Amino acid sequence: MLKVGIVGGTGYTGVELLRLLSTHAEAEVVMITSRAEEGVSVDELFPSLRGAMDLRFSTPDVKLLATCDVVFFATPHNVAMNMVPELLAAGTRVIDLSADFRITDADLWSKWYHETHVCPDVLATAVYGLPERNAEKIRSAKLIACPGCYPTAVQLGLIPLLEEKLVDPSRLIVSAASGVSGAGRQAKIDNLFTELSESFKAYGVGGHRHLPEIEQELALAAKGPVGLTFTPHLLPQVRGIHATMYAEMIDPAVPLDEIQFLFEKRYADAPFVDVMHLGSTPQTRTVRGSNMCRIALYRPQNRDTLVVLSAIDNLVKGASGQAIQNMNLMFGLPETMGLQGLALMP
Ligand SMILES: NC(=O)C1=CN([C@@H]2O[C@H](COP(=O)(O)OP(=O)(O)OC[C@H]3O[C@@H](n4cnc5c(N)ncnc54)[C@H](OP(=O)(O)O)[C@@H]3O)[C@@H](O)[C@H]2O)C=CC1
Numbered sequence: 267m268l269k270v271g272i273v274g275g276t277g278y279t280g281v282e283l284l285r286l287l288s289t290h291a292e293a294e295v296v297m298i299t300s301r302a303e304e305g306v307s308v309d310e311l312f313p314s315l316r317g318a319m320d321l322r323f324s325t326p327d328v329k330l331l332a333t334c335d336v337v338f339f340a341t342p343h344n345v346a347m348n349m350v351p352e353l354l355a356a357g358t359r360v361i362d363l364s365a366d367f368r369i370t371d372a373d374l375w376s377k378w379y380h381e382t383h384v385c386p387d388v389l390a391t392a393v394y395g396l397p398e399r400n401a402e403k404i405r406s407a408k409l410i411a412c413p414g415c416y417p418t419a420v421q422l423g424l425i426p427l428l429e430e431k432l433v434d435p436s437r438l439i440v441s442a443a444s445g446v447s448g449a450g451r452q453a454k455i456d457n458l459f460t461e462l463s464e465s466f467k468a469y470g471v472g473g474h475r476h477l478p479e480i481e482q483e484l485a486l487a488a489k490g491p492v493g494l495t496f497t498p499h500l501l502p503q504v505r506g507i508h509a510t511m512y513a514e515m516i517d518p519a520v521p522l523d524e525i526q527f528l529f530e531k532r533y534a535d536a537p538f539v540d541v542m543h544l545g546s547t548p549q550t551r552t553v554r555g556s557n558m559c560r561i562a563l564y565r566p567q568n569r570d571t572l573v574v575l576s577a578i579d580n581l582v583k584g585a586s587g588q589a590i591q592n593m594n595l596m597f598g599l600p601e602t603m604g605l606q607g608l609a610l611m612p
């Protein structure tokens with residue numbers, strides 16, 4: 267049984283880790299931190315876990331966390347990087363859900379996250395935890411940088427097109443929308459029910475911190491620089507990300523069913539990517555609560571623009587589910603262990 271520690275157990279990704287790990291056959295959560303809720307029992311704060319978890323929140327203590335086999339960080343940015351070096355030195359493996367280790371260039375990271383990176387040497391050893399591209403590196407990684415939620419939905423939709431050089435990498439456009447749980451559990455006026463219900467808006471249009479992360483990883487897939495216009499939106503619902511991606515074909519003579527076949531082949535061994543039939547429409551409700559990413563391809567009016575649609579649950583494939591998928595690979599467990607639950611319907 268793997269001994270698991272979680273730093274930041276009172277946020278939405280923390281409680282989602284608990285929900286998913288409570289049925290995992292090979293992992294047991296032995297430590298969970300919260301400074302604000304120290305001493306409170308987990309099932310008192312989250313009654314959905316009554317009967318499934320017998321743990322109390324404690325303040326983060328690196329020495330105690332270092333007795334775990336693996337520690338998940340479900341904390342805001344700038345937290346993990348202060349504790350990870352000591353954990354790694356003690357032989358504990360780390361899976362960070364925040365952005366502290368996602369951007370390999372420490373100066374670029376500072377530009378978008380407005381802090382100086384405290385351990386650029388450790389940053390250089392992190393593996394970007396998108397299993398559909400980096401499974402082999404993940405297996406031997408000591409430190410995983412879990413992809414952001416939007417970056418997961420976008421990369422899974424565009425990677426096959428860029429790897430196969432089917433589209434112009436310099437003119438990619440993505441319009442994506444996220445449920446409000448993506449903004450975390452802390453109180454913010456913008457996230458009040460009265461502010462966001464019956465409304466829909468874009469945000470971060472001039473530049474969102476996920477842009478450099480997506481460009482970095484798509485450039486690796488394309489083996490060259492990419493140019494992306496990325497516009498996120500706030501969806502008046504709790505969970506879900508939907509991304510609509512536009513890309514210009516390099517060779518318009520390639521038929522859509524050939525591209526569909528390439529996607530099916532690319533993801534044939536990926537248990538959490540569903541390339542839907544041509545004409546399908548992925549919906550956030552068909553992935554809610556599950557680790558699945560559903561994708562569909564279009565070529566409207568047979569013009570030269572491909573449209574790729576993708577949907578994920580931001581808290582599962584966009585965060586905690588993907589983090590557990592990484593843990594499974596790191597410890598030689600079946601990739602799907604603990605992650606086979608289907609989406610909730612309706
Ligand atoms: N929500 C989402 O859809 C996604 C989130 N993520 C990322 O995952 C991380 C967690 O997100 P989310 O669960 O939404 O965040 P929340 O804001 O909901 O929760 C943050 C948690 O971190 C703890 N925490 C805050 N500051 C510190 C600190 N200085 N030291 C130790 N613990 C701290 C808090 O507990 P306490 O203050 O009591 O210690 C709390 O439990 C973030 O980096 C986020 O960007 C990634 C993908 C998707």
Ligand SMILES: CC(=O)N[C@@H](CCC(=O)OP(=O)(O)O)C(=O)O
Pocket residue numbers: 363364365413414415416444445446447448449450498500
């Ligand atoms: C709706 C909303 O506010 N979403 C967050 C992104 C979700 C998130 O937590 O970002 P990471 O994946 O990088 O951790 C935002 O736009 O900042």
